[in-house]
Amino acid sequence: MMNLLKVDTTFKLLKNSILCFLMFLNTAVFSQNKPIESSSKTNNLSTEITENELLKIANDCVATKEYVKAELIISKNYSRFSESLNVNWLYAHLLSINNNKKEAEIKFKKAISIAPNTLNLEKDYARFLYEMGEIKKVESILDRIIDENSKDAEFLLIQAYLNFWNGDVKSSEAKIARIKEIYPNTAITKSLEEQINELISARVNVNFEYQSDSQPLQYFAHHLAAGQYISKYFNPEIAISTYHFSPEKDLASIVTLSNQIRFYKLKLKVNIHGGVYINLSDKSDWIGGVSLHKDIIKNISVNLGYSKKEVLGTIVSTTFNLTRQDAFGELDYFNKWIILHGGYNQQFYKDGNEIKLIGGWLVSQPINIRNFNFQAGYGYNFSDSKDILFIYDNNGLGVYNPYFTPREQEIHSALFIANYNPTKKLNLQAKVNYGIQATVQNPYPIEVTPNNFEIGGFYDENFKYTEIEGSINYTFSNNFRMSANYINQETFFYNRNNFNLELNYTF
Incomplete structure (x- = not known):
């Protein structure tokens, strides 16, 4: 819109x-x-x-x-x-x-x-x-x-679009009705009518997800979301997710309610969500958050927010109720040549630990060649944890427990994004995030007593970082779309493969 x-x-x-x-x-x-x-x-x-x-x-x-x-x-x-x-x-x-x-x-x-x-x-x-x-x-x-009695279809249509972009669907529909009253057989309102119908239609999203990583941890999840745009102040959605983990036979469920409020004159969007995280091996806990998206000037916007969410990244974290709180800020800028994104995230955990993340990327605007377009750019990411939660077994082999805590991890990467539209209904996408240089402070053990190891210090470690993503998107009709997505990621912590199939239907 x-x-x-x-x-x-x-x-x-x-x-x-x-x-x-x-x-x-x-x-x-x-x-x-x-x-x-x-x-x-x-x-x-x-x-x-x-x-x-x-x-x-x-x-x-x-x-x-x-x-x-x-x-x-x-x-x-x-x-x-x-x-x-x-x-x-x-x-x-x-x-x-x-x-x-x-x-x-x-x-x-x-x-x-x-x-x-x-x-x-x-x-x-x-x-x-x-x-x-x-x-x-x-x-x-x-x-x-332009007054109420105007018969100027061109400017009545412009007003209809302006009302639509301002979230005033009823006024937009009234202008369309006025145009059709003057010109009963006109088709100039067709595109806008389709956009209005798409906006206000009830929507259902179903997603099936499978992931395996080198810890090794596997899970199968299904996600269901349903919502409808009622007005610029009321755009509710309910989402339910269920996870089945392996090798530990743990189950987790997440239920959230969300709403988006738009203040068009202020160029401000407010997203609010809240719900419950249920780990069947432990207790339940609330989750939720709020974010504010503000257009500062034509090409610059900021996103500020707070959230509390579940943590499911390690084998141990799936066996009990683990959540974290995030305070974040993001800046986006674009012009006819580039797109720039930068952000800061401070994570807070119940054990008093904190992790800070600083990152961003810069890519070119899409370069179009017939049905193909591509973008190239640079990405940067830095993360650092106040406490390093790395424990050792009796043989001096270690693992992060209960969540990953990087120490001065820094990644410089090259980005490449490609889109191909062989037909109007079919879209193919590919994204490569290749680490040019990736370093981290890696802990090494010392044996304080026989078969009892602790962190003795840290040393510089270079590692390979890559992320390859591909997706197939197909539009069956104006009401039904399907997306299939695959991610292969190699990080310092683990390597993972993620598959998901998403179905979107509007009524």
Whole structure:
């Protein structure tokens, strides 16, 4: 819903045609018509050229889609006609087409200052802002120039989209109804109607998961989630997960209720969840948390939160109720070249131990080649535990107990992501996270008494880190989608293989 959608192609073609017509109309009304003396004036553009001639030449270029040439013609003569409504209006339009959005907005504002309350000019400015994603600015203009009795389908549709993006589904549906009342057989609302139906439909997600690692620990889990969007303040979901572990025959269940609240004017999303973690070998405990996602400016957002969750990473941790608390902060940034993510996480355990994690990654924006796109980048991760929970048996062999506690673990990695869409319904994805350099402070034992070992100290250890992920996604219909995913990960602590099959259905 957050990706800004452009108005139907028909409206874009109509916009260019209307603008060219208005340029000719305004020229005819506000200036004297003079014939062009010769085609050589088009090239020479002498200082004697009139406003009427300048607009005629530029509009001829627009008619043949020579937008760069038309902009150059206007720019060379702009100083002489900088107070002309027609010149500023056409100049703004050309700058917009040629992707100089900043200057285009300046020229639009200049034109409006020359002729305030010019309806067609304000509509053209609103189109420009809409394509730029300036929702608040568009809303303020349309609230002023479009009333309840308007029959302008283009701007009624824009208002319907704006209402939808602001979470006001009822107002969006009302605008759609108004458009259909005026134009009963129109198809321009079809895409928006499909998006609304997808948003408000009840959804069910079923996931079957299997994992094995080198501890060795295996588990089979199934996850079930169901939810529905009711309003921007009420988007509830219930999720149930059940785990079956081996070699220890332990069982665990997790039940959570969650809700997302959206404050569109503040560009803020609040996610709240709470529930219970039940380890059948031990007692139950509550889990839950809250996170705040805020768009700071157009390309920057932050995510702050707290959570309490189950820990199921080691054999020992599956045999009793073990939870941890997380306080975290994340920053995301993107531009037309890169995508950047960075974060900090502080983990707190019941035994008083703490683990801090610092990480981030930088990848290029997708590079598209037909149905294939790929990204490349760099990743970094650092983790460090206050206490190292590493115990030894009588032979001096050690294991982390009851959870992994890294000491100054640092990973530098190269990232590669690829997507391939052989058909509209089928998507293939692959991701490689390859450790260029991975180091950790590894404990070594000392024998304090016969057959009794403790941590004697630490030494620098290099290790191999890789993570390979692949997925197949298939859309059977607008209501039913399937995803199959595989992860192979090699870390300092263990190597693991994870498989899961996910089915999504909307009613």
